[in-house]
Amino acid sequence: MEKIIELKQNNERIYPLSNSQGVLLSNTSSISLYDSIYSLKDMVSLFSSKALDDFVNTTWIQTEDGIQATGIGADNYIKLDKDYFCDIKHTRLKLRIGSDNKLIFAFSTENIGSGVVPSKFYIDMQNKKIGMYKLKDPLGYANYVLSEVWGESDMPLDFAAGEYIFEIIKSSYKSIIRLTNYLTGKSCELICDDTIWSVGAQNGPLYIYLGNGAEMPVIKSLDVLTLYNPDIVFVGDSITEGFCVEDLRYRVGELFRIEHPNHKVMISARGGCTIAAILSRFEDEFNIYKPKKMVVNIGANGGNTKGGFDSLKQKCDDIGCTLYLCYNVCYTSTVEERKHQYVNNMIEEWSVLNHIEGARFDIATAANNNPVNDESQLPNEDLFSRNTQPYNLHPNKAGQIEMYKRLPIDLPDVHYLIA
Incomplete structure (x- = not known):
């Protein structure tokens, strides 16, 4: 994915196209912000309804x-x-909005504004603003949206009651909102590309x-909508999602994306996720956008079973997707089924039997890179967060970099995207 480049020219912005030519976006532009920044034409619908x-x-009625x-x-x-x-997601609404409306749009796994890294955005017609609210403790538990505004963007002064297109875009760690007048094509947008x-x-x-x-x-x-037929998707829990990483550009999946700019890369992960949650993603996501390769790292939250891995492999086979199952990092747990030694022994036994390869993230994060998967394999504490x-x-960040280094060693087919 290309990095957003913003150049100020008479209060206008220029964004790059994939062919390196710039396209000028002013307040009268009718060009889609999503296409102009990312040139992503090959999207597929996950949901559509009226x-x-x-x-x-x-x-509501x-x-x-x-x-x-x-x-x-x-x-x-x-x-x-x-x-x-999926971390490439384009939510698009066609709305009729009143001149005094303040509409709230909240993504939440629990109550509105709370849960696993929730978000909250708004359209404020009366004050002619669109905006985003701050997340509390983004490098810690990250489970609550504050009432404090992170940022706002002014609407054109002639925006009034009428029909609008409102886009909420998730592209990797970036959030973008854009409001476009349906009749005039005038628009305003707000981009958060903070690396937390x-x-x-x-x-x-x-x-x-x-x-x-x-x-x-x-x-x-x-x-x-989301990307169709990505070359690779990195799947897992909070470790894959990048929980507590000081700079999200250093997640394993993000490092891969940066080093493979001409390929379509997706991260599909969630804090607290288990193998059961991954299996549930097939119906609404994987079966629809059909990734070519799937790199899975799961087990820190328990729930792994060989039967679950069997189901995962079968579901990947059904959509023509090559599965890779990685060893868990060398984390510390007091719960037996969550200990990395227990989890990794199961992964190794099943992977050998089913001829499935995976990256040795345990070696990458173990003290002295100890390769022996038993109680002697202790974590390198310099590679783990102290935020929670x-x-x-x-x-x-350092730990994720060490994990990434295992890809060309253990998974050359993945690192070099060998067909």
């Missing part, structure tokens, strides 16, 4: 014009009850509600 029955609803709010406040929400793990989860990771189902306003907004359509407890669980 019908109330496809959502979890409290007080179906009308001829669309799905309409009937009240104010977080209790009067509509929810897209889909929890997508400053505004969250857009994790969890999407909640939408009216925070303020007398005119009731209408959702005319909602679509969610228990310690020696989440690799830090």
Whole structure:
């Protein structure tokens, strides 16, 4: 993925195309921000609907014009009850918005604004702003959105009641929101490309509600898209997602993406994830976007079974995807089924039997790179974060780099993308 390049020219911005030519985006541009930054044409739909029955609803109603709010406040929400793990995600809504509306869009795995790295964005028509809220403790537990605004962008002054396209884009660790007037093509956008989860990771189902306003907004359509047929997807839990990493550009999957700019790379991970959660991703994600290779690192949260691995391999075979199952890092756990020695013994036995390869992340993060998978294999504490407890669980930036170095050693087919 290309890094966003922003050049100021008379208060206008220039973003690069994949052919290195610039395209000028002003407030009158009708060019899609998503296409202009990433030139991603080969997308696939994960979800598309105009019908109330496809959502979890409290007080919204179906009308001829669309799905309409009937009240104010977080209790009067509509929810897209889909929890997508993919880190390339384009949520696109066509809306009819009132001139006094403040619409809230919250991705949350628990209550609105809370859970595993949640996010919260807004459209404020009365004050002519779009904005993003801050995430509390982005390098720690990262489980709560604050009421404090991270950043805002001004709307064109002539934005009033009417129809708009609102895009919420997740591209790796970046969050982008963009509001476009349906008739004029005028637009405003806000980009957070901080290398920590400053505004969250857009994790969890999407909640939408009216925070303020007398005119009731209408959702005319909602679509969610992602990359089709990526060359590789890195799958796992908080370690793969980059929990506690000081700079998200140094996650294993992100390092791979940076070093393979001409290939389509996805990260599909979530803190607290288990093998069961990965298997549940096939119906709503993997079976739809069909990755070519899948690198899995799972087990720190328990739940691994050889039967689960059998199911994972079968599901990958069904979509023509090559599976790689990596050893867990050399973390510390007091729970027997979560100890890396227990987890890695199971992975090794199953992988040998099924001829599946995987990266030795345990060697990468062990003191003195001890390759022996028993109680003598202790963590190199310099490679683990101290931002949360228990310690020696989440690799830090240095730890992720050491993990990445195992790919060309253990998985040359992956590192060099050999067909």
